[in-house]
Amino acid sequence: MGLVQLEEQSWKTLRLCRLHQFQRVSKLFTTLKTLDHFNYKPESYATFQQRYVLNFQHWGGANATAPILVYLGAESPLGGDLSGIGFLHDNAAPFKALCVYIEHRYYGKSIPFRSRKEAFKNASTLGYFNSAQAIADYADIIMHIKKKLHAMSSPVIVIGGSYGGMLASWFRLKYPHVALGALASSAPILYFNNITPSGAYYSIVSKDFREASETCYQTIRKSWSEIDKIASKHHGLSTLSKKFKTCEPLTSSSEFKNYLDTMYTGAAQYDRPPSYPVNEVCRGIDGSKKQDILSKIFDGVVAYYGNRTCYLNQPTSDSETDQGWRWQTCSEMVMPIGVGENTMFQPDPFDLDSFIKNCKGYYGVPARPHWITSYYGGQDIKLILQRFGSNIIFSNGLRDPYSSGGVLENLSDSILAVSTVKGSHCLDIQPKRETDPEWLVEQRKTVVKIIKGWMAKYYADLKAFKRQ
Structure with missing residues (x-):
């Protein structure tokens, strides 16, 4: 038929x-x-x-x-x-x-x-x-x-x-x-x-965490340099992998920081009742009995994800949403989201030229950043x-x-x-x-x-x- x-x-x-x-x-x-x-x-x-x-x-x-x-x-x-x-x-x-x-x-x-x-x-x-x-x-x-x-x-x-x-x-x-x-x-x-400032997204994430807890906000803000410090040492990535019980050995500090970034932004974006994930993360960080910054961060990870055998980089395959949205953002849905100053994250400005180059390398065609407007x-x-x-x-x-x-x-x-x-x-x-x-x-x-x-x-x- x-x-x-x-x-x-x-x-x-x-x-x-x-x-x-x-x-x-x-x-x-x-x-x-x-x-x-x-x-x-x-x-x-x-x-x-x-x-x-x-x-x-x-x-x-x-x-x-x-x-x-x-x-x-x-x-x-x-x-x-x-x-x-x-x-x-x-x-x-x-x-x-x-x-x-x-x-x-x-x-x-x-x-x-x-x-x-x-x-x-x-x-x-x-x-x-x-x-x-x-x-x-x-x-x-x-x-x-x-x-x-x-x-x-x-x-x-x-x-x-x-x-x-x-x-x-x-x-x-x-x-x-x-x-x-x-x-x-x-x-x-x-x-x-550029209708909206590039760093606006991460400014709100930071605001959400700061409103939940000033000490939590400051702990996260200070953690990035601590990660870089440990990662730069001999066997530093191995140390971080063990400390955070990662599912796979970490290959770079940027990989690790991206996982934490995803957790914080996800908690803020979906900070809804009754659980309020931002509060959950901060309760884990502020309630930690550990003294060092990264142990506090790990307790925040556990509070967010719950008790697991491993964390952050579980082996996954691309979902169809990942595959589809990658094309859409590389063609017309170019949202220039970067990280500005005065947030709890390390500054990371959006680089349009690099973005277009990466998309062209992936698909063979350049992005059209002005088409939507x-x-x-x-x-x-x-x-x-x-x-x-x-x-x-x-x-x-x-x-x-x-x-x-x-x-x-x-x-x-x-x-x-x-x-x-x-x-x-x-x-x-x-x-x-x-x-x-x-x-x-x-x-x-x-x-x-x-x-x-x-x-x-x-x-x-x-x-x-x-x-x-």
Whole structure:
């Protein structure tokens, strides 16, 4: 059976299931997508299977022009989105919404060229792997779903987090006829082309740790020179490997410091209740009974990761997220994140020339560091978007280092910033918990209230339009 026939059969099955199960259906679909939406060369018309999921459990139906909430997949397979993104499920019932989750091209099983190996073969096959093609896929799929369900008047809200949040905001700007509005969670759309200072990310990481504990902050700050001092000695790397119980012998001090960097930035980026990882690390460091700095740091590592047989450099293979995001950052998603002065880290400025050289050596093509702002904008964003943009929520948690590249003030009456001082990366779109703090509950309520306002105006306009 061909792919188109498979999809058509799925739609027939879905309609029968909806009759028998009264909108309690969640089903996986695949659809044929065009490889290249922006060219008319014969090879551009090649197709691949793209996955998406529909959940009808609470949908009010096309006759009621009930809304459609669409999660725009980002740099990971579709499966994790279904369990990890709670905003759609948590709000489907009050909105009487159809929930849609779409997988990003080149991730999961939405792979062009028949296999991941072939798709990632070289820059020629990877050249179709970019944000513009991805949001064109999303527009095509959304319109396809609305047509199949006879729901052309149902308003669409697109939702995304982090890179997906950027996609959501850009989707609203590029496809306003498809989406009524967008929720862009933790979307650092201003971390391009030097709009945001290069060192802003690490400044917030340091601020998070300093607010948790001054002594913890100072211990980490002093530890780097201590690492360099020991690593420079004869058998110094072996000493560090034993002290930190690394899973594999360390090969350089920079390797070791990168592992610690990843731990600290991860703790800050995802510093969320109930565990608050930054506090966990600092409790380990400050509560250490050891006197020397590196023993205190090791106790912080144990506090963060828990009791293990070994730490930091466990043997792993590249995940598909690693593989995909490496290409994306080496092509268009060039975020110049460096380490400036006055942080708890050693200064390490972002070197654009070196970055471009490394990417060209890896893929054979240079990065395009200015393309994102050329294609989507970003410079003088308030001046520009207040004149033509509308219906975008930029939600952020200010403990998230990426919030430094986010939109943190209202740009217009309907392009709004909703932030929380204690929030972290994409926390607002994760599933609700009974233990959620009040500030998080209120942030979500604010977002829902704004979206309800968009929909109320849309339904009023639709009613007036139909009377004409």
